[in-house]
Amino acid sequence: MGWDLVLLMVVPAVAGVACWWAPVSVGRAIGLTSGVLTFVLAVLLVPSGHAEALGSWLRVDPLSVVFLVAIGFLYPLTMAFAVGYLHPAGDPDAVARYHRRVLAGLNLFCWAMVVAPLMNSLALLWVAIEVTTVISALLVAVDDTPGATEAAWKYVLIASMGLGIALFATIVVYYAGSTVLGNGYELFIPQLLAHARHFPSQAVRLAFVLAVLGFGTKVGFVPVHTWLPDAHSEAPTPVSALLSGALLAMSFYAVLRYFQVAVRTLGGTFPRDVLLAFGIASLVLAALSLSAQRDLKRLLAYSSIEHMGILAIGMSFAAPIAVAGVLLQVLAHAAAKGTAFFGAGSIVRRFGTKDMARIRGGIAALPWSGPLFVLAILGLSAMPPFGIFRSEFQIVEGGLSDPQDAVVAVLVVLVVLAFAGLSWFSTRTMFSPSSGQTAVARGEPSAWIVGAMAVGIVALAVLGVHPPGQLSQLLSRAASELGAPR
């Protein structure tokens, strides 16, 4: 199956370059085709869960396939949403240039995120994640507004400094490995995992903390999350959807790789305690901040910090069901957050503002994307029958069986608080009747937006009601690879 990995590495890159040169309509078709092809290639990896190519430099296992599927799912949906969303006004040449930039950037951004889980070497994983930063920073700035410029600078600077720490982690883990494997080895993940129990514990401890702090900057862990609400709110909405639904998870994937090494060297307690500390801090800040937002996209950004906190807390539980829940949440969050951002894009297009104080009567104004947005918010709030309900249920169940009752209690309280913030604002914007100033004409900005949202909601419901059998098996296998006794 090595050709599969090579195609995954080539297709989005070719699409990105082609979009730069092709007419806009052709570029849209190329992006959509590339997205669908990437998703199909990722799904083809689900049954086996293993593949290698290019002399083992490319390799996937069940853990990386989970993240590939999440990115592969969001890629075509975002390209479809972008078709309906991107309608800048102005000089036709400037509009065409803007379109080509965004389409090329979106494809290249997805390419970098697809490449990251294909990397078998921890060093090249770092390189891929740094590439996602530089491409997405340009995409954040592409609207050339004062807010976008500010957000892009903060993002590239903070994320790059974080990745500088992650680079230090890479160097230290290389050192830890070299004490057993000698100099000149390739930092391949299976190599490291096979020998990790003989690594010096002090070096692995340092590498793990540096990795959580460094890659955690891009995950959005508190206190190194400060770029995230700005970048998510100021980027064009297709970029926000990818940042939130895929990029954060991709950085979390890197943290999990270091977690795998750390539990083999140090046992489960220390790595889990580190993740628990970051997880609780993130969840507390996000739950409190959600109720203080005025900007619709910032609201969703803080929801992302909340979900990344839940992922970290889930990983702090030793029970395999909690770890499987974390991985299911990666998939469900990609679907839910992508759909929610698409809905936010539809609202912004219809109302011409992100300010929630000026958005009223969303359900009446947007007959399709309005209800779908509400469903996405309910999905993000872990309401049944959606995937996040199932995943958080698994995490809580795992926590109770660990047993970590106090942590579970904190988790449930904070999730309820976050739900209150999310539902309060979405209810006000969508169900409160519009007054004279906020009234807008009824209608959808684009059928493409509705289509992308409908697919997202269906996937979210499928993940909640009855995940496909082979996907469930994949999650179980990935969870067993990640799990370790306390």
Added chain:
Amino acid sequence: MTHVGVPSTYAAVAEALAVLVLLSEFAMLRAPLSRSQVHLYSFQSLVVTGLAAFVAADRHVPGLYAIAGISLVLKVVVIPAIVLRLLRDARVELVPSHRLGVASMVLLALAAAVFGLFVVGSMKVHSTSLPTPALALATAAVLVSFLLVILRSDVVSQAVGFFSLENGVSVASLVVAAGLPLIVEVAFFFDLLVAVVVFGVLMRVHHARTQTLSTTVLDRLRG
């Protein structure tokens, strides 16, 4: 007869070069002119390049010659040239960007450097390529580069802070990861080049929009 505690010439030269890396980081922190900061970064990169070549020659690691060559071209010449060109185009010499007085900044940097020196110095790291105090010096340089980014509020200082962070990590990698495969090192450099280009683009965008290189105007987004 062995002289316990007396470093070899190799160790002494290597540690002296690592100290120069740290001192140039301090100089960048306090330099008032953006152009001086870029020149100091170029000098620091030259020292790191020299250290890589020195290890390559003494410890017979031929791959490090390639690293030193790429480092010379990229970090000593290309990156400073890109930033200096931006400064020339922006016609800005002096950006008031000290959030604290120079003395306070240097004191804070000293505290950070001492913290790095003692924490990493207490680790039991065995290296065949460089003396382990170089790792502690590299960590101290990394911590000071963080202060450079935090305490100076202009885009050039912040970008130079990030680039010099990478120099600190490069010295650390010479101590504990001198055998890192060439393909990985080349990927790191390529990545740094792409990051530099993006930093350059965003610095230009920032200047075109605000007519300043200061970041104090970036205060719209809060909460």
